Amino acid sequence: MSENYHPAALEPAIQKQWDEAGAHRAERGDGERFYCLSMFPYPSGKLHMGHMRNYTICDVISRYQMMQGKQVLQPMGWDAFGLPAENAAMANGVPPAKWTRDNIAHMRGQLKSLGFAIDWERELATCDPEYYRWNQWFFLKLLERGIAYKKTGVVNWDPVDQTVLANEQVVDGRGWRTGALVEKREIPMYYLRITDYADELLESLDQLDGWPERVRTMQANWIGKSEGAEVSFACGEHTIKVFTTRPDTLMGATFMAVAAEHPLAKEAARNNPELATFIAECQKGGVSEADIATQEKLGMDTGLKAVHPLTGDELPIWVANYVLMGYGEGAIMAVPAHDERDFEFALKYDLPIRQVISLPDGQGFDDQAWDDAYAAKDGELVNSASYSGLSCQAGFDAIVADLEKNAAGKARVQFRLRDWGISRQRYWGCPIPIIHCDSCGDVPVPEEDLPVRLPEDLVPDGSGNPLNRCDDFLNVPCPKCGKPARRETDTLDTFVDSSWYFLRYPCPGNDQAMVDASTSQWMPVDQYIGGIEHAILHLLYARFWTKLMRDEGLVSVDEPFARLLTQGMVLAETYYREDESGRRQWFNPADVDLERDDKGRVTRATLRSDGQPVEPGGIEKMAKSKNNGVDPQALVDQYGADTVRLFSMFAAPPEQSLEWSDAGVEGAWRFLRRLWSGVSQHIARGVSPGARPGKLESEGRELRRLLHESIAKVGDDFGRRYTFNTAIAALMEFSNKLNRFEPVNEQDHALVQECWEGLARLIAPVTPHLAESLWQRIGYSGSVFEAGWPEVDPAALVRDSITVVVQVNGKVRGRIEAEPGSGRDVLEQAALAEENVQRFVADKAVRKVIVVPDKLVNIVVSG
């Protein structure tokens, strides 16, 4: 083996050894199973730093578990359907299928060069008919069960391109390509009744104690269970139903508001042109919740009146753009005194505000200025006829009881969660297996005709779905009556693809069933790792889909992911220049030179190519738009995979965002080179595999203690805490000490051998190639991963003396050395005797002494 560290030669050689030994096959030996999964990538072209980080975390955990003797399944696949392939097709005329498959081939090669312990025999891509046929098969099952159904939904419509736009394709209310003002349009779509599972999805969050609390909270809020009442208001021969969480405020309702899409609004508009214009106005703009929530609240009186079910009063009915058709009943009773949005609306349109809940003593109700206290449930009912004097809860119950008596309402639970719309008016996705027949209606494709294959040679041009112009795909005889019929051209939401891929990895080749017994053997996933941006949608849909498959008898688990780690984003500095029109041109950090002052502060940034200054634009998520992406491949080519892996694990804990730094990569590289040369020195003195020291001098004892402390610390960080940065810091600290240790006798030499054996094994999950090679260099022929995780020798951890901090009034004034386990009195006496401590205690009265054994003494003095 060469004298210097040459990862470019070393890493492929080690990878070859692993491949030949089948080292990464999941089914190996008879250990406990451990399913370690990362969110599969969208094949966008090449690997970016976010992928690199995600898969390194997954690999570190996988390899650590392998060293614990487990059978580890670490699979990889491709979330291969989706919008970017269509955009690429529009840009360069290449069919999405070809673009996608080329990208997969390239990215697979990149992943392999990083040395991940992936079982490649299980690879899958969602654009393969062998995969998506099961989407279609299961969709038809759901249709039979009534979980899938059809209704209309609202989409973004580009009137120029005559096409449906994704939310991200709507920029400032306009289509991204045409610049046309976007409209809302209602179209028929398939939905899944996720709301039927809302209660279970909420309840079982409690069991997910391996999930970050914040993700569970976000999901709970998203599902948004609220207990309230539905109330019916008569309006002529119609009834308007509303849902309210505050029936206790019913006596304060002063008007009604309905969504622009509400049937009553449409009816009222028929002979009211002004209202029709207003409703049309409400159709402008995008459909995203953020757009709707931030737009100005607008409304118009319909002229219709609703009858208050308890008082008989007439309330005006308004159309308001802040009422959502998709939530509750698409109509609300407005109680401006106790709801902030209603208050704002009432103030704007001069509608009455009637306080019905009392405020804390001394606070008056100001009907010109909102205060959050108005929405509280702490007061009692006032101005509420016979209900006055009741608490909010009692008022709630009494009013609901009276509504039930009058058949004008009842208690009801409402979820914020809406049913999942799964139809997409897109080409590059899984075809929905339905045939439209003029005589038979919507007919499911018979199971034996699955999969409905997506033609792979089409090129979208931005004006709608090209499947609509593809006769070979469209024309098909009706399966029921045989007459000419037409295929559904909508495809499935790509969230469907990603909702069950982890169930397929255990049985990738099975062409008889969606999943089989091996899926049950591996499920649930022991550790799932992916970006925090998926905290709600993907994770909720995957949980839902798992429950659907459970109820179909296909899997036995209730929840798919036992433990979840949400990694932060990868960021980098941005640099730009502004031209005269104020437009910014962005420069890649790799092309920028920095000057610093003598404190290391950056004083000037210049572009390398012309030496002229550029402006720092702050630290941002790596993105094409800011040109601040750092290509992992370039770094792997320069430093090797282990260095890049090491730095990406060292720079930040996994849950936090990680700021990329080329200088930091340099530091990781230096560390690995020191390891290499340190081992070279040791080898020069002769190796003795398995040797352990006998009696050591104090320096040796200290080094050995640090070794065993490091084994405990690093094991805890890898296995429990998942703070790889602190594990690596501990390994750096230990290796610094080891490199400085000068062995003077046989015992010392055996100690150094023990240290290198430990270090090679401890660092193996992070830098597997280097570790494997160190292991071989210090005298072993097998794999370091088969050697397993080292054991802590408790005898090595014993200390003769420890440092105890002495504080006076909470400030550190000195340190004393003490035997571990020293009693209060001993520590207190020694503390008071300390020279600097005496200066601060002097003649003052000691009021109290706090002793934390083996740690700290705090002397509280007066004056």
Add this chain to the structure above:
RNA sequence: GCCGGGGUGGCGGAACUGGUAGACGCGCCGGAUUCAAAAUCCGGUUCUGGAAACAGAGUGAGGGUUCGAUUCCCUCCCCCGGCACCA
């Protein structure tokens, strides 16, 4: 707008259960080595004062609880993620 998270030296971060703030790394400063440079090695590095010992200040801002707060509580500011058709 709503939901969730974050803010610690020049920089990335550490401090795990309320107990030494700044581990480890980067950068910077000084030294060794070198004809010279790179690389490497050694030492220093929160700020202020001081030759030093040491003292004072200090974890986004303000307040509180405590012998003791980066950690717990309240108010505020700023940054980031998600908001159902980006994945």
